[in-house]
Amino acid sequence: MKFKLSGVCAALAAGVTVLAAAQVGAQELRVQCYSDGNECEVTGDIAKRFEAANAGVKIVIDKVPYKAVVEQLPVQLAAGEGPDIARVTDLGGLNKYYLDLTPHLGAARAKYWQDNFASTLDWFRANAADKGIYGLMSQLTVTGAFVNKTLFEQAKVPMPPATATWDDWMAAAKKVADATKTPFAAAMDRSGHRFAPLAVAYGARIFDDKGAPVVDAGYQTAVKKFVDWHKNGLMPKEVWGGVGGSQYRDAFEEFANGRIVMYYSGSWQVKRMDTQVTKAFDWAVAPAPCGPAACTAMPGGAAFVGLKRTKQPALVAKFLDFLATDANYKELMARTENIPAHLGVAKAGVTYNVSPGAKAALNSFVADVAKIAKPNYQLQGYRFNRAVFLPTAQRLGQAVAGEMSADDAIKRLTADIAEQVAAASK
Amino acid sequence: MKSSTARTPWFFLTPNLVIFGVFTFLPIAINLYYAFTGGVQLYPKDRPFVGTENLATLLDCGSYLDPASCKKDIFWRAVWNTAQFSLFQVTVMVLFSLITALVLNRKIIGRGFWRGVYFYPVLLSPVVVALIWKWILQREGVLNAVGVAVGVPQTLWLAEPGWAMFWVIFVSIWAHMGFYTLILLAGLQAIPADLYEAAQMDRASPWRTLTRVTLPLLLPNLLVVLVLAAIKAVQTFDEVFVLTGGGPGSATTFVVQFIYQTGFQEQVRLYGLAAAGSLLLAVALIALTLLQLKISRAEEAGERAR
Structure with missing residues (x-):
């Protein structure tokens, strides 16, 4: 028994030594x-x-x-x-x-x-x-619009050109939705990041002269336009209005199920599109939609x-x-x-081993990189960019749900951003 | 010898007291400290003392009845949503639990099976419950599919504020009523059978038996159920967060979600404001607990007087 015990002890000691040595050696x-x-x-x-x-x-x-x-x-x-x-x-x-x-x-x-x-x-x-x-x-990543090409072809509506504005795209998508009995023209991921290119396209500078984030006239125009698109039934209420707080929600399922004609998301969805959507219908990435101020996307x-x-x-x-x-x-x-x-x-150049559709989509996103407007780059590089993104999702969500007007949403958004930035600076 | 006997209870109590102290009293103390400090720093020593500023921010309102007039409108929307939810959920759930317990206490066929059926949802995780119901209630969900098949137009059950609140209450009742039914059932089974025999001999009607025998004797259990359900309702978070995310807009945002969002979801985490929110929630919970104590003491006093 004594022999056995000492044997066990020796084995344990050896094990501990080996483990300790391994710990010392391993990084x-x-x-x-x-x-x-x-x-x-x-x-x-x-x-x-x-x-x-x-x-x-x-x-x-x-x-x-x-x-x-x-x-x-x-x-x-x-x-x-x-x-x-x-x-x-x-x-x-x-x-x-x-x-x-x-x-x-x-x-x-x-x-x-x-x-x-x-x-x-x-x-x-x-x-x-x-x-x-x-x-x-x-x-x-680069944000951008995925378009259901099959629906455009079925509706015999031509794709808007590269210079087309958000309004042009919404009008074309509405025509397609009406002709093909698709429930909605478009949807955008519930995210302030995705909303930013729309705002900049309509003239938002995002930052004032002192470098502080500001909900300026351009941003306000975009907010009103966006809320109206929901009110007019061009966009499904449940994406932005159906969720509370600043939670993220994408609209991929809506697009994949053929319930929307145009889906504003980003380049990270290409793989998912290729594997899950290609078999159902043809899709493409539209050039960055324009506004009076810019044709831009968000990096x-x-x-x-x-x-x-x-x-x-x-x-x-x-x-x-x-x-x-x-x-x-x-x-x-x-x-x-x-x-x-x-x-x-x-x-x-990178050789992607993907389908021709996915390759074209990636090329389209790469082409949009050159169009990205300065305020979008600045916003992406801003330390507290989520202090802009998250309240945007929350307040626009409330306006879309009908809980407050677009004007009230803008007032609350301005106050939220100011509060967050002030607190972060303390 | 005497002192060693006196120390024995402490010997057994100490482990629990330590756990309780570390995981309950210490967080309460930390929460109190955070509620009176500001900034975004996590370490208590780095946080500047701001007095009652956080509480004042939450309580800054034109009218408490109109969240739009409040500085932190979401907090007050959450307060009123929580109050509305608690009132309806607790009332309806206790009523249904009582009815179910009364039915399950009778000699019905497959009584064990039915008791299992009502208790089963209690065993499910709140997240699973919410995901199942989300699958049923979403635009392309089962309920709309059935509705459309029989000619009912598609409804946005979770994207219309009124419907969303209805379903949040419904799902919560479905998930929890089994637990309260069980408590009431135990109470019903504790009522001596001879009282019912006496009522029968006196030719009391079933309604009279219910109101004069069953309910008075079940009252202590009913009070426990009522207070437990109210406390749980005020703390509601996980099911609703998964089911609606607090939406549409803020229609089903409750106080605990506001605290979570302010303290953990935003990029700029306002721990002080979140802690102040939980302090106010604690005040509401303490009030409910005191109410329970008062009612049960009054009940005990009444029994002693009888």
Whole structure:
């Protein structure tokens, strides 16, 4: 018995020693990742190659729902907890938790990042004086309108040209809806981000001269127009009016079920369209709808950011830099069917293994990137952009539901944005 | 020896007291602290003291009856929605639970089965309940499909404010009445059978037996059910949040959703305002609990007098 006990003890001691040694030798990075499609899986595949090239390194991809990134991660970070790397969409808002990769990259690689991600590095920064490199855009998105081509053909209504305004598109979609007995002309995802291009097209500057967000005349025009489209039955009430608070709701199901002629969403829906809609009807992406001020879209996307709380900043920078290399980034874009934010990769072109329809759609979104108006870029890069987006969804939702007039919604929206920005500045 | 006997209860109570302290009293204290501090910082030490500013913001109203006149209109819409929901849901649910308990207490065929049927929804997760009903009630849902098949026009059950509130109350009653029915059923079974025999011998009508025997003896259980249901109604969140998201507009936004939205959903998280909202909610819950205590004490006093 004595022998047995001492044997067990020796085995336990050996096990603990081996485990401890493994702990000392292993370098583990935890990557919190949400996915629109297969982003986390593709990142995981690339991470395996990183592990193979760096003995003793383990990259753990923790796949989480989008809600966890939006609602739980900021609280975790504020409490000093959280992963080493996270895939986020609130690019500027979480700036104070970011790890500046610059000192870990080395001069040559830092220049590579600055050259190739010149158009998006600002989105992560706190202010104009901030020159840090904080994250890698894993997905550059552009908003845009999906059109049910089959319904247009059945109605024998020509597609509006590239210069067509939102009003032209709504009129054409209404004609198609009437001719084909489709319940609604159009729908837009319930999101202030999606509403922003409509506002800018109708003259919204989004920011005043001091750089503070403002609900100006252009924004107000767009609000009134949007509420009227719902009142007149051009848009289904349940998308914006059927949900409470500032909750997001997309209108993909409505489009996929042939209940709307035009659907305003964004490039991240292409994969879903290709797999779920193509078999039902022909669809296409319309050029960015215009207004008196601009033909514009809203940029956006998700990014992998290093977090200050990590105990292995150099390894975080090394892994993100590995993802940012031309070959890996190109693979990430091709396999996830996303638009590259890497200028070099964009210039060289990405070969997407997709259907001709999806390819045409992606090309249409890429063409819209050049049209994006300055206020849309500024809004995307604004640290508190969600303080504009979320109240927009809430107040417009109330107006669409008939709870308040468009004018009252504008007043409340103005007050909400001012309150949020003031509180954030305290 | 005596002191060791005196310490024994503490020995058994301490683990529970520690858990209670950490997970109940400490959060209450933190909530109180947050309610009187401002800013967006999470750590208490980083938060500036603002006194009663958060409470004043929530209570800043032209008229409490008109949410549009309030600075935080959504909060007051949520207050009135919660009040409306609680009033209707509790009244109707207690009434239905009572009727169901009375029926299930009789010797009917398949009594065990029916008791199971009424209790079954209580076992379901609130999220599952909400998702099932959402599937039934959405525009392309089962209810509209059946309606259209028999010639009834399609209705937006969850996108019209009146209908949305109706269905929120209905679903909540469906999901919870089994629990309250069970409490009432236990109360009914505790009423001595000889009282009914005596009533029968006196040729009392069924209605008279109900009002003079059953209901008076069931009153303590009814009071418990009423207060429990009221407290639960005021705290309603998960089912409604999944079913309607608080919409259309803010037609089914309740106080707990306002607190959650203010504290956790917005980019700029106003923890102080959310904490002040939960403080006001706590006041309402304390009032309900005190009412329960008062009624049960009056009941006990009445019994002793008899």
